[in-house]
Every structure is written in structure tokens, then in C-alpha cells.
Amino acid sequence: xxxxxxxxxxxxxxxxxxPGTAASILSALNPEIAAKYMAQMxxxxxxx
Numbered sequence: 001x002x003x004x005x006x007x008x009x010x011x012x013x014x015x016x017x018x019p020g021t022a023a024s025i026l027s028a029l030n031p032e033i034a035a036k037y038m039a040q041m042x043x044x045x046x047x048x
Contacts, residue, residue, distance in 0.1 A: 011037050 010033060014022035019041060026034035 007033050007036065011040060015041075 010026075010029075014026065014037060017025075023034060023038060026037050
């Protein structure tokens, strides 16, 4: 559970960055979290 909360916190912080910058940072840190972030950003763009 704590790992999921950590991942979500990172994603929430990166949402305030430019998408390319956030994706680059995530790719370097953890590709798994990067994939989740990109999926969430895709969902966000579809709803706007």
C-alpha cells in the first residue's frame, strides 16, 4: 500500500511540470511509474 501511495505522490508532483520534463525524470527513476504517469496524463487529455 505504501508503495502505491509513494508512486501516486510522485505522479501528483510531476503533473505540475511540463509533460516532457516529467516523463524524462520518471524514465530515469522508474520506467514502471513513468508508464503509469503517461497513462494518467492520457486520460486527463481525453477528458479536457
